[in-house]
């Protein structure tokens with residue numbers, strides 16, 4: 001089985017997107033401007049170093065012209081912008097990244113170029129292989145470097161940095177070149193900064209990746225690819241076929257008079273209207289409740305009679321423990337905790353799904369467990385792309 005890092009991270013971000021892209025092999029239906037710009041910047045930096053291999057140092061102007069030509073040639077109507085800026089803003093951002101990079105690294109002899117856009121392919125174990133493309137491999141003083149260009153507008157701290165991708169590439173370099181010392185270099189172009197990390201071994205990443213691949217393999221076996229809604233959905237190229245968004249695309253393409261007749265559209269509006277009325281009624285009910293209590297207190301009655309109905313009001317007091325933790329520790333100390341505590345089935349089923357309990361316990365629980373369909377409806381405001 002062959003996996004690329006991008007497939008693994010797509011699955012982690014959203015199993016359904018992984019299904020569209022890698023199981024059904026559906027080509028992206030639209031392209032977000034961030035990734036469009038990222039591709040153009042990558043191509044330009046590749047050209048810079050490829051020309052350098054031929055002893056040609058491109059001028060900054062040449063590179064900017066190349067970037068703009070590629071931008072023009074590749075631009076198409078399905079490139080979309082999520083944030084409230086123009087496509088032109090992104091083109092200028094890419095230019096700025098190239099300019100800053102150029103001025104910082106000129107004459108680009110910070111290391112010997114070993115390979116550009118290098119496709120790697122190597123076994124993680126006897127079952128799984130990894131493939132991927134490394135932006136640039138360089139070598140300096142016997143130390144190999146894996147370079148990766150990032151056009152993200154977020155500059156991670158060392159704690160936040162996800163080393164996995166470059167760590168796998170480092171293992172690939174050990175396989176390819178027998179490299180012993182390898183440094184990982186991230187170029188955060190928007191900040192004109194690089195982050196370097198050098199570890200003695202990158203083997204730690206293998207187990208993590210194998211676990212992730214096994215999760216994907218299980219999902220494939222069980223056909224389970226749930227849609228995972230997140231902030232990344234806004235940038236997703238598969239929105240038009242995703243069950244979370246395809247109805248919106250359907251009604252966006254309909255004429256206004258047809259939309260009002262569309263079943264889903266009118267059902268939601270009716271549901272929304274009823275929900276609103278229920279909220280109003282709940283508020284009215286609460287006000288009446290308070291008035292009834294006032295009435296009962298003032299008139300010293302506990303039963304209040306209407307026509308066919310009466311309201312019984314009971315005044316009583318119960319005990320409230322102010323600090324759960326202290327209560328818990330007292331009961332534990334006195335050996336009474338088990339008698340008064342209840343099992344948290346929600347936490348247990350979450351742990352079960354996340355493999356956070358030992359396998360042999362899972363097997364025992366499986367025998368007395370069943371999956372039940374749960375259906376919940378939530379009403380939310382529709383967010384529109386700006």
Ligand code: SF4
Nearest residue numbers: 014227228233236242
């Ligand atoms: S829109 Fe969101 S939930 Fe749907 S496929 Fe894309 S990432 Fe997944």
